[in-house]
Amino acid sequence: MAGRAHDDAEGLIVRIDRGWSTVRIGDEEVRTMNVGADVAVGDVVVLDAGRERVASVRPRRTAIVRRASGEGHRALRDVVAANVDVVFVVQASDLPPNPRRTERELALALDSGAEVVLVANKCDLVGPAEREEVRRSLEESACGTPVLVASAATGEGMDAVRAACAGRTVALVGASGAGKSTMVNALVGDDVQRTGEVRTGDGRGRHTTVAAELVPMPGGGWLLDTPGLRAVALWLGAGGIERAFADVFALADGCRFRDCAHADEPGCAVRGAVERGDLDAARVASMRQLVREEQELEEAVRSAR
Ligand SMILES: Nc1nc2c(ncn2[C@@H]2O[C@H](COP(=O)(O)OP(=O)(O)OP(=O)(O)O)[C@@H](O)[C@H]2O)c(=O)[nH]1
Ligand SMILES: [Mg+2]
Ligand SMILES: [Zn+2]
Structure with a gap:
């Protein structure tokens, strides 16, 4: 039956590399061309009969969308991730608080339509007093959004981070070097994502993760690791600014x-x-x-x- 064959070719985009999507269909992964399809990691797509192209994209429940830092003043949107349930906005506890940046990241995350959690990672690098200062500073920008303080390196506070995942699809966003990939590895319990040292001096990351990727969580759910955000430019709002x-x-x-x-x-x-x-x-x-x-x-x- 034709309809049946169609159903079988529905899959989840787990990674995109320059015009090619890696689509997961059950336990199998196939590479398809995206020509003409506006797709993002997390999209549920229907493939053509030969499983070579994306034929259609299912409507998105949520989407993390930013303004692309393209040439000139052209207004282009960039879908960072689709269909996530939760967005972790990850920051490093050992860098000076940056409320302006937090406000932007929070508005971007809230605009997606997903639930949002602010995560101060690397708490092992600061003392107890500084930790409270980090929490207080984040709560001031959070406008009621939950704040978690944790360390992906030592595991401290990670039970609460894991609980916030609750078997759902969680995207990790934030500046390069904040420890998003390290946190994915800690949650998966294996080094599935490559991580990179931050620069000495200013603690900035080196943009180690270059493409968004969905990683399955043992026991259920998905983690969506993303490349570090450089400038955080919002796309047309869906109430994110109002909520932030x-x-x-x-x-x-x-x-x-x-x-x-x-x-x-x-x-x-x-x-x-x-x-x-x-x-x-x-x-x-x-x-x-x-x-x-x-x-x-x-x-x-x-x-x-
Ligand atoms: N001390 C400490 N170091 C951490 C922690 N989490 C991450 N790091 C270190 O911070 C550096 C950057 O970590 P990554 O996980 O690569 O950061 P990222 O956010 O994925 O960075 P990009 O992929 O560049 O966006 C690495 O050297 C990690 O080992 C933590 O909780 N504590
Ligand atoms: Mg990374
Ligand atoms: Zn006024």
């Missing part, structure tokens, strides 16, 4: 003007909170910057049509 800055948006309800930009409008409740010392001015500036980028992107997308 829920505190600022709640205050904005009290502004006199509904379209208040919290710049110099009279009766601005957001600036009022900053002046009272209840809200960090840099956090507001960060939110306004993200909203501005989104508006510019909207215009770029519209004019490209």
Whole structure:
């Protein structure tokens, strides 16, 4: 039966290398060409009869999408991962806190539609007081998103990280060197992903992971390792900014003007909170910057049509 054969060729994209997808069908892996198909790791695809090409892509439940750092001002989207249930935003505990970067990563992760957890890795490299400082700093940017402090190297705090996976599909995102691949290896219990030393001096990674990859977890679920994010540029929002800055948006309800930009409008409740010392001015500036980028992107997308 023709319909039956079609069902059999449905698979999961576990890796993409320059126009070729590795598709897992049951326990088997086949390499197919993606020509003409807009696919990402995590996509469920239907292959053509010869299993050579992706014929169609199933609708995505969730997608981590960013603005591609392409040439010039062309507005291009880049789907980092599809159909993940949870996004771990991974950071290194031994680097100075970077709330602006955390806010961007959080908004990007929330925009995906998946659940989000902030993970401070490498807690073994800092003392107890610094650990609390790392947690506090992340919680300040988290806007209610759970924060876990752990070490993929020593296993400390990893029970909570494992519990947050709960047999689902989990994508790990964050800067190069944060320890995403090391964390995948710790969760799988085997060195399945290559890891790389960070640079001495600034602790930055060397972009060891070059392609997103889905790795099965023993006992169920998948881990989706991703290459380190360089600049974190958002794609058109799906409420990520509103959720990452829920505190600022709640205050904005009290502004006199509904379209208040919290710049110099009279009766601005957001600036009022900053002046009272209840809200960090840099956090507001960060939110306004993200909203501005989104508006510019909207215009770029519209004019490209
Ligand atoms: N001390 C310590 N080192 C860690 C921990 N996790 C990772 N590392 C080290 O940090 C370095 C970078 O780890 P990776 O796992 O390659 O980092 P990554 O986030 O995958 O980096 P990219 O693939 O470049 O994006 C390696 O030298 C790891 O051994 C940890 O919990 N504690
Ligand atoms: Mg890696
Ligand atoms: Zn205002």
